[in-house]
Amino acid sequence: MSTRDRILSRIRRATAGAPDAPPVPRDYLRVHGSRTPAETADLLAANLTEYRATVHRTDEDGIARLLARLLAASRTVLVPPALPGHWLASATATRVHDDPASTPYDLDRVDSVVTGCALAIAETGTLVLDGGPDQGRRRITLVPDHHVCVVRVPDQVVDSVPQALERLDPTRPLTWISGPSATSDIELDRVEGVHGPRTLDVVLLGAQ
Amino acid sequence: MTGTHLGMPAFPPFPDAAREAVRDGVLRANLRHATHTIRGKRARAVAELADWERLRAAGKAVKDHTLRHLDRYLLQLEASVTAAGGTVHWAADADEANRIVTDLVLATGESEVVKVKSMATQETGLNEALEAAGIAAYETDLAELIVQLGHDRPSHILVPAIHRNRREIRDIFRSEMGGWGRPAPEDLGDDPRELAEAARLHLREKFLRAKVAVSGANFVVAETGTMVVLESEGNGRMCLTLPDTLISVVGIEKVVPTFRDLEVFLQTLPRSSTAERMNPYTTMWTGTHEGDGPSAFHLVLLDNGRTDTLADATGRQALRCIRCSACLNVCPVYERAGGHAYGSVYPGPIGAVLSPQLRGTAGAVDASLPYASTLCGACYEVCPVAIDIPEILLHLRERVVQGGPVTREGVRVRLRPAHGHTAERAAMRAARLLLDHPGALRAGERLLARARRLRPRRLPGPGRAWTDTRELPDIPAEPFRDWWLRERGNRP
Numbered sequence: 001m002s003t004r005d006r007i008l009s010r011i012r013r014a015t016a017g018a019p020d021a022p023p024v025p026r027d028y029l030r031v032h033g034s035r036t037p038a039e040t041a042d043l044l045a046a047n048l049t050e051y052r053a054t055v056h057r058t059d060e061d062g063i064a065r066l067l068a069r070l071l072a073a074s075r076t077v078l079v080p081p082a083l084p085g086h087w088l089a090s091a092t093a094t095r096v097h098d099d100p101a102s103t104p105y106d107l108d109r110v111d112s113v114v115t116g117c118a119l120a121i122a123e124t125g126t127l128v129l130d131g132g133p134d135q136g137r138r139r140i141t142l143v144p145d146h147h148v149c150v151v152r153v154p155d156q157v158v159d160s161v162p163q164a165l166e167r168l169d170p171t172r173p174l175t176w177i178s179g180p181s182a183t184s185d186i187e188l189d190r191v192e193g194v195h196g197p198r199t200l201d202v203v204l205l206g207a208q
Numbered sequence: 209m210t211g212t213h214l215g216m217p218a219f220p221p222f223p224d225a226a227r228e229a230v231r232d233g234v235l236r237a238n239l240r241h242a243t244h245t246i247r248g249k250r251a252r253a254v255a256e257l258a259d260w261e262r263l264r265a266a267g268k269a270v271k272d273h274t275l276r277h278l279d280r281y282l283l284q285l286e287a288s289v290t291a292a293g294g295t296v297h298w299a300a301d302a303d304e305a306n307r308i309v310t311d312l313v314l315a316t317g318e319s320e321v322v323k324v325k326s327m328a329t330q331e332t333g334l335n336e337a338l339e340a341a342g343i344a345a346y347e348t349d350l351a352e353l354i355v356q357l358g359h360d361r362p363s364h365i366l367v368p369a370i371h372r373n374r375r376e377i378r379d380i381f382r383s384e385m386g387g388w389g390r391p392a393p394e395d396l397g398d399d400p401r402e403l404a405e406a407a408r409l410h411l412r413e414k415f416l417r418a419k420v421a422v423s424g425a426n427f428v429v430a431e432t433g434t435m436v437v438l439e440s441e442g443n444g445r446m447c448l449t450l451p452d453t454l455i456s457v458v459g460i461e462k463v464v465p466t467f468r469d470l471e472v473f474l475q476t477l478p479r480s481s482t483a484e485r486m487n488p489y490t491t492m493w494t495g496t497h498e499g500d501g502p503s504a505f506h507l508v509l510l511d512n513g514r515t516d517t518l519a520d521a522t523g524r525q526a527l528r529c530i531r532c533s534a535c536l537n538v539c540p541v542y543e544r545a546g547g548h549a550y551g552s553v554y555p556g557p558i559g560a561v562l563s564p565q566l567r568g569t570a571g572a573v574d575a576s577l578p579y580a581s582t583l584c585g586a587c588y589e590v591c592p593v594a595i596d597i598p599e600i601l602l603h604l605r606e607r608v609v610q611g612g613p614v615t616r617e618g619v620r621v622r623l624r625p626a627h628g629h630t631a632e633r634a635a636m637r638a639a640r641l642l643l644d645h646p647g648a649l650r651a652g653e654r655l656l657a658r659a660r661r662l663r664p665r666r667l668p669g670p671g672r673a674w675t676d677t678r679e680l681p682d683i684p685a686e687p688f689r690d691w692w693l694r695e696r697g698n699r700p
Binding site for chain 1: 238246256265269273277279292300374401412416417429432442443446467474475478484490493494497501511515518519521615618
């Protein structure tokens with residue numbers, strides 16, 4: 001008998017005669033509290049800030065100027081394939097396009113990365129990337145030390161985790177980001193930036 | 209069959225190990241600071257959600273439903289992972305899991321792997337098995353790195369180096385990092401920021417060149433084959449996305465039926481464990497993704513005592529555990545004894561009920577673990593999936609003392625009573641006899657009252673062990689029932 005069949009038959013013996021489990025009660029809240037879209041964006045900003053991300057607000061007219069300022073100290077910036085061209089129109093950093101043939105060492109030499117997102121969750125201060133064309137592969141938002149993520153407000157902002165899951169496609173690679181990389185392993189003192197980007201700038205676009 | 213083992217060599221039973229640990233002042237101070245800090249923060253994070261109790265009930269129900277139909281959900285999971293480009297392997301015990309992983313690594317031609325913290329591979333002792341096959345396994349979680357470099361064992365589920373303070377960590381980094389790769393800077397201080405930076409540089413070398421990674425998973429979704437890993441540092445993302453081959457070793461109890469079910473646990477797990485609204489990074493992947501992440505994905509489904517635990521109607525609720533470690537942080541026994549005293553990769557209250565079930569109660573350590581508790585119930589109160597740990601502790605105590613039917617490696621066997629509890633069983637038999645014969649009880653009580661001046665401070669003979677750590681209670685001058693008769697006996 002294969003291990004697979006052995007484990008399955010053990011499970012069947014172990015659960016034989018057990019009463020059927022009651023249905024899952026789904027009476028928990030879909031959203032915690034009631035907010036206008038503007039209040040939801042404020043909550044997202046507050047929660048991101050609490051986790052040491054830096055939040056900026058601008059509109060289509062101001063985004064190029066803002067991104068140029070955020071990238072002022074960067075020599076190179078990674079760009080996903082379908083990032084709107086005008087976002088980086090004023091930035092002086094050299095564009096690097098993610099090449100499937102590039103190695104992690106190549107990515108390690110890049111200073112910053114700019115992406116869009118799939119959605120953001122206000123109640124938890126979370127950005128979700130799903131590998132869409134304005135976000136690129138998972139590794140480009142991981143290796144460089146500075147990540148700038150642009151969230152379209154209010155379209156891409158949901159209130160809660162249940163609302164987020166409902167909108168996501170589980171077959172895509174998903175990365176949930178709540179503030180920059182952090183550890184509390186040394187005497188529970190929180191330190192930002194162990195392995196992921198140490199600096200996370202979030203741009204709320206359209207929320208002027 | 210080699211039996212279940214949890215990656216730990218011979219350890220003293222809990223009372224002996226704990227006696228040593230409570231004498232260590234530094235350890236107690238480190239533990240007290242850590243557990244008190246995190247339990248305060250957790251209470252605030254939980255209080256933010258008005259529906260916490262409903263989420264807790266839903267989490268419990270999702271897990272119970274999955275366990276009840278575990279065969280069906282594992283088969284569904286196998287089909288969805290395979291359809292998404294992954295390969296599924298089944299492992300009955302630790303040795304089989306280690307053999308599967310070792311063979312997969314050898315097949316890539318690589319001799320080193322990076323690891324993201326995983327309880328399952330700690331349980332199987334994978335690092336030692338890989339080492340025996342000439343493969344170096346690098347732990348990449350900061351706390352796991354501290355443990356690995358310190359030739360130490362983890363003492364907490366979530367913060368495995370909780371028992372170390374910053375000076376100890378600096379000393380470990382200075383003396384050990386060079387032997388594994390990039391050495392720590394000569395002038396490394398003990399500021400957590402500096403220490404984290406030293407770990408970043410040391411590990412980045414390994415991440416950038418790694419071709420094979422080994423992980424666990426917090427959840428796996430049967431419906432879609434989606435794997436979910438929650439973490440904070442980014443070492444998880446590094447392992448899960450940069451290498452060509454990813455091997456995930458996951459206990460069969462980690463499966464949940466649907467993607468939607470994650471809405472419960474993604475709310476309860478971060479708040480229960482790190483006391484955050486959400487942990488910094490969560491990675492979800494489904495099989496392999498064209499052009500993004502590893503091109504080969506292997507899922508190893510691990511039994512290692514879980515089906516035996518499932519066969520126990522009371523004990524099976526321990527399989528609901530989502531490894532948040534909230535029970536450790538509120539436990540007065542864990543706070544004083546520390547994680548090492550439990551002689552298991554799962555310490556604290558959950559370890560006290562999980563390890564003796566996964567491994568069986570035949571060994572001295574496992575027979576002692578159900579007693580590593582004051583039964584105060586705080587662990588049950590904080591558990592986000594409502595595992596009634598005190599109930600299982602009592603159930604396991606009864607099993608240790610009385611013996612009885614249990615399932616080991618899929619076979620129903622009758623367990624003999626454990627050694628060392630003869631006196632307890634004799635006392636219980638005597639008590640039953642007395643309580644069944646009120647006349648004898650009354651005579652005994654009166655005799656005791658008259659002889660109360662002769663009460664020794666410690667019991668002689670088989671009762672001595674009991675009074676080693678307890679005061680023998682005073683004997684009243686008059687038995688209660690005599691007092692009652694005298695005072696109230698003439699009333700209706």
